[in-house]
Amino acid sequence: MRPLSPNAESFLKITTREELADWLGSTDRKLRFVLYKLVDSQKYTTFTIKKRNGTDRQIDAPRKYLKSLLRSINEAIQEIAPATGIAKGFVKSRSIFDHARIHRSKKWVVLADLKDFFPTIHFGRVRGAFLAPPFSFPPGVATCIAQLCCKDSSLPQGAPTSPAISNLICRRLDRELVTLAKANRVSVSRYADDICFSTNLADIPQAVAIRCGNGDYVAGEELVKIVTATGFQLNPRKFRVRPALHQQMVTGLVVNDRVGMPKVWRRQLRVILHLLSKHKDEQGLEIVSSWKRMGFRNKPIESLAHVVRGKTQFAHWLDKRSGSSFVAALHRSYPALKELMPRIAPSLAFRIMTEGDSDALHLQAALNHFHGLGEFFDLKPRFENYPGDKGDMDLLETLKRIAKANIDELVIGLFDCDNLSFMKSHASKSGGTVRLGSRVYAIFLAHPNEAFTDRFCVESLYPRNYATLFTTEHRRIFFGDEFDINTGLDKTGKFRRSAPRSASVVVSDKVVRVEDGYSSLLSKMDFARMVLAGAAPFTQPSFEGFRPTLSLLRSVVDSTHTKER
Numbered sequence: 001m002r003p004l005s006p007n008a009e010s011f012l013k014i015t016t017r018e019e020l021a022d023w024l025g026s027t028d029r030k031l032r033f034v035l036y037k038l039v040d041s042q043k044y045t046t047f048t049i050k051k052r053n054g055t056d057r058q059i060d061a062p063r064k065y066l067k068s069l070l071r072s073i074n075e076a077i078q079e080i081a082p083a084t085g086i087a088k089g090f091v092k093s094r095s096i097f098d099h100a101r102i103h104r105s106k107k108w109v110v111l112a113d114l115k116d117f118f119p120t121i122h123f124g125r126v127r128g129a130f131l132a133p134p135f136s137f138p139p140g141v142a143t144c145i146a147q148l149c150c151k152d153s154s155l156p157q158g159a160p161t162s163p164a165i166s167n168l169i170c171r172r173l174d175r176e177l178v179t180l181a182k183a184n185r186v187s188v189s190r191y192a193d194d195i196c197f198s199t200n201l202a203d204i205p206q207a208v209a210i211r212c213g214n215g216d217y218v219a220g221e222e223l224v225k226i227v228t229a230t231g232f233q234l235n236p237r238k239f240r241v242r243p244a245l246h247q248q249m250v251t252g253l254v255v256n257d258r259v260g261m262p263k264v265w266r267r268q269l270r271v272i273l274h275l276l277s278k279h280k281d282e283q284g285l286e287i288v289s290s291w292k293r294m295g296f297r298n299k300p301i302e303s304l305a306h307v308v309r310g311k312t313q314f315a316h317w318l319d320k321r322s323g324s325s326f327v328a329a330l331h332r333s334y335p336a337l338k339e340l341m342p343r344i345a346p347s348l349a350f351r352i353m354t355e356g357d358s359d360a361l362h363l364q365a366a367l368n369h370f371h372g373l374g375e376f377f378d379l380k381p382r383f384e385n386y387p388g389d390k391g392d393m394d395l396l397e398t399l400k401r402i403a404k405a406n407i408d409e410l411v412i413g414l415f416d417c418d419n420l421s422f423m424k425s426h427a428s429k430s431g432g433t434v435r436l437g438s439r440v441y442a443i444f445l446a447h448p449n450e451a452f453t454d455r456f457c458v459e460s461l462y463p464r465n466y467a468t469l470f471t472t473e474h475r476r477i478f479f480g481d482e483f484d485i486n487t488g489l490d491k492t493g494k495f496r497r498s499a500p501r502s503a504s505v506v507v508s509d510k511v512v513r514v515e516d517g518y519s520s521l522l523s524k525m526d527f528a529r530m531v532l533a534g535a536a537p538f539t540q541p542s543f544e545g546f547r548p549t550l551s552l553l554r555s556v557v558d559s560t561h562t563k564e565r
Contacts, residue, residue: 003465004079011076012135017144024069034066035147044151044158060156069148070160080134083167084174089191090163093373097321099191100250101259103198106187109248109255110197110209112219112227113238117193118162120232121169123153129168166192173230180207180222196250209241217241259322261315266326269311273334276304308340316342320377350410350557352381355395359414359458360385361528366461366546368532376550379557381412392422396442403437410560412553413442416457418505433556441556446548457505459524461545462531469537471530475522478507495520 004012014020021031034043043066048056062070083091088099103109114120123146129135130142137145149155155162174190181188184205186197197208204211207222219227219234227234242248247262248255254262272288285304316327331338354360360383370376386398392415399413415422417432432444448461459467459477470476480502482490488500499509511521531538 008076008079012080014141015138017140020141020144024072026069031144034069035144040151044156057157059158060151061158062156062160066148067160073145073148074160074164077161077164077168081168081171083164084171084178086174086178086189087167087170087191088189089194090167095321096191096251096253097259097318099189099194099196100253100255101322102187102189103196103248103250104255104259105257106198106248106255107200107202107244108198108204109242109250110186110204110217111238111240111242111250112195112197112223113235114193114195114227115233115235117232118155118157118166121155121166123147123150125169125231126150126155126165129165163192169231173227173232176226176230180226184208191251194251198255204241209239211241253318258324259318260324261318261326265311266315269308269315270330270333272304272307272311273330273337276308276337276340277334305340308337312341316344320375321372350381350412350560352383352553353385353395353398353411353413354383354458355392355414355416356390356524357385358524358528359416361525361532362458362461363414363546363549365528365532365541366543366550369541369543370547370550376554379550379554381553392416392419399436399440399442403440406437407439410439410557411441412556413440414549414553415442415444416505417445418455418457433552439560443552443556446552448545448548455505459506459527461543461549463542463545466538466541467527471522471537474513474518475520477522477524477527478511478520480504480507483507489514 011023014023017031018028021028024031042063044060044062046058046060048058051057061067078092088094088096126149127142127146130137130145131139135142149159149161149165151159155165170190177188177190177195180186181197184199184207185201186199186205186208188195188197190196199205204217205220207220209217209223210220211217217239218236219239224234244256249262252262254260275287288304288307312327312330315330319325319327327341328344330341331344352360352363354363364383367376367379367381385395395413395415399411402411432446434442436442445456445458445461447456460479464479468476468478478490478495478497483495483497483500484490485500488496488498490496494514495511496514497507497509497511502509506524507521508524510519512518513520527538529535531541
């Protein structure tokens with residue numbers, strides 16, 4: 001388990017309502033006023049929005065002061081009790097795409113829906129969740145938090161805390177669904193109240209779905225039992241089974257092959273663009289307003305241009321996640337309307353060279369992560385070092401030789417910031433970027449934040465509590481600043497390094513456990529390989545520290561492209 005932030009730790013230590021108010025940055029008097037004096041109409045703004053089927057969904061949005069309290073609670077909940085792996089909704093860095101892609105190219109896709117999802121999560125269940133581990137609050141505190149998070153004795157749709165609390169309540173359900181899926185060789189994921197199973201087996205396991213005499217399917221007894229035992233109910237009207245011969249849709253995305261938009265969706269978008277290119281907006285608007293599908297029914301449309309902007313933004317996001325090029329094709333077909341569509345950033349081929357092979361693996365892992373989020377998709381480098389190149393001086397000399405050869409390729413050498421004399425001699429004042437030739441650059445890792453030290457390397461870009469996790473063999477990487485330069489002991493007194501006066505940021509000499517002499521050092525290369533593979537314990541890394549460096553890479557690529565056009 002990851003170490004908690006001081007804010008989350010202090011949240012878990014709350015024992016009274018007064019301490020809760022203080023943690024929220026409020027006073028007990030103000031908190032009591034919100035809890036016991038204000039009526040719901042004074043705490044929430046209520047309105048309705050249209051569902052895709054045309055019915056109304058009620059949204060209860062908390063007013064400003066209550067919203068600020070709930071945001072603080074929401075952050076603590078997500079850190080202390082993060083969503084399970086199969087939960088794809090209401091989780092940072094997960095989306096409908098992640099929910100859908102698990103089920104692509106399967107013989108069978110089974111869709112189940114939890115009936116009255118948010119109303120089912122009532123006050124008692126919310127209070128019970130805060131009484132139980134990992135929170136284990138005293139009854140009075142659990143009651144206060146549940147009162148803050150509930151409206152009309154259940155979770156309101158529209159409150160910042162409702163998504164995280166729903167995932168918290170569903171943790172047992174998720175565990176049971178995973179057990180069911182493993183026992184029956186099916187895949188499973190959940191997006192809020194939508195549960196999806198898929199399999200390549202010849203037939204759907206009866207534990208998941210049972211075929212009736214009329215050819216329709218109903219939920220299997222084991223699935224019904226799990227859902228009911230965890231406090232929910234399945235909606236039988238929304239239970240669906242889709243074979244590969246039919247269109248398989250998961251949260252609005254087609255998964256028969258790769259994850260994509262339905263054909264009717266793409267076709268209608270092309271029709272809208274055609275109407276805009278041939279007719280006035282008003283004439284086209286009259287035609288589109290009559291459509292009964294794709295979210296147009298019962299929803300007034302401002303203009304066709306507004307529709308195009310919204311739908312192409314979504315299509316562009318999906319292109320980046322799936323590797324497709326639908327929006328690029330629209331640019332080519334309707335060049336006069338490209339201002340209404342997202343800009344297609346050029347993806348230029350370039351090479352990155354690093355001081356060591358492990359650095360390249362970390363950069364690749366970071367790019368894989370951001371590409372999965374639809375970011376930095378224009379950065380698609382190849383990583384290649386020459387054999388024998390190790391360290392900053394070797395890499396610099398190689399870059400200089402490449403610059404003299406004037407090869408027709410953009411080459412960027414990426415250097416750690418761990419050799420201050422080397423940096424002083426070779427780094428320019430323009431953000432750590434040095435131009436060595438027309439298409440050859442040397443750049444230094446960018447500082448993730450202002451509080452960062454002057455000396456750091458690529459491993460330093462991860463949060464320290466993540467980078468120093470122990471493997472199952474009880475090994476980890478160590479940083480030089482953990483050790484006393486005289487005794488060689490780390491700050492805990494449990495480990496000793498053999499060369500304590502070495503100036504390296506990440507320890508490469510021997511580190512042993514004091515009590516038994518066990519070699520505890522994980523090599524930099526093994527660490528990089530495990531991060532890239534997502535191997536335990538490095539399953540949920542934070543790559544935010546890499547963002548400034550990737551932005552710096554993008555600026556070099558963009559500037560080179562601009563100069564050569």
